[in-house]
Amino acid sequence: MSLTQQDWRKLRYPIIGLGAALILVGLLVSFADQYRAKNETALQTQQNMLNQARQKYQSSGLEKETIIQYLPKYNELLTSGFIGEERRIEWIETLRQIHAQHKLFSIDYSIGLQESYKPSFLPNLGNFRLNRSVMSLKLDMLHEGDLLALLDGLHEQTTPFIVRDCEIKRPIGAVVNTKNITSNMQANCEIDWLTLRDPQLAGGL
Numbered sequence: 001m002s003l004t005q006q007d008w009r010k011l012r013y014p015i016i017g018l019g020a021a022l023i024l025v026g027l028l029v030s031f032a033d034q035y036r037a038k039n040e041t042a043l044q045t046q047q048n049m050l051n052q053a054r055q056k057y058q059s060s061g062l063e064k065e066t067i068i069q070y071l072p073k074y075n076e077l078l079t080s081g082f083i084g085e086e087r088r089i090e091w092i093e094t095l096r097q098i099h100a101q102h103k104l105f106s107i108d109y110s111i112g113l114q115e116s117y118k119p120s121f122l123p124n125l126g127n128f129r130l131n132r133s134v135m136s137l138k139l140d141m142l143h144e145g146d147l148l149a150l151l152d153g154l155h156e157q158t159t160p161f162i163v164r165d166c167e168i169k170r171p172i173g174a175v176v177n178t179k180n181i182t183s184n185m186q187a188n189c190e191i192d193w194l195t196l197r198d199p200q201l202a203g204g205l
Contacts, residue, residue, distance in 0.1 A: 081159045082160055084196075086131070086133055091193060094153070095107065095109065098150055102149045102150070104149070105146070114133045114195070115131065115133075128199075129197040130196055131195045133192075133195070136190055137190070138186065141168075142184065144168065144185070163191055163192075165189065167187070168186070169185070
């Protein structure tokens with residue numbers, strides 16, 4: 001069966017309407033896909049932001065617990081002088097006090113310039129920086145107990161230090177005198193005075 005020209009005229013508007021409807025449906029489907037994809041992207045973005053916020057919240061909670069746990073010890077080290085500027089004047093004053101308290105023989109000392117210190121037993125100090133000032137110490141002694149008394153007193157009253165090296169010898173020609181109390185031994189030591197710097201403290205420490 002073939003359609004006549006008159007039949008085509010009758011079908012023209014319905015065909016046009018059908019084509020327009022198909023185009024409209026196609027546009028709606030395309031718009032719906034774009035809208036869905038846009039919403040999925042927005043949802044994923046919001047989800048990522050939520051996860052980041054949750055992680056930050058959990059991290060802040062852990063940081064708060066850590067601060068609460070270690071803040072008293074930090075303040076103690078800050079007060080003692082271990083954290084902050086070196087206190088070489090206090091070290092020397094303490095050395096003199098111990099010398100007078102124990103009635104020790106003569107002490108000669110010198111302290112070098114402060115320098116950065118990175119010992120192998122402290123591989124990770126975070127943002128902190130460890131420095132040391134090397135003291136050369138010469139002590140005349142009656143016996144080894146004089147040196148122990150000096151070092152024990154420094155440990156109790158000053159910031160941390162490490163005895164790097166200590167040599168005890170008897171001076172040439174020294175004779176033990178049983179009548180008069182005189183020195184008959186000498187200790188030559190090198191001491192590392194330690195200071196921890198916190199960059200977050202005011203003044204660029």
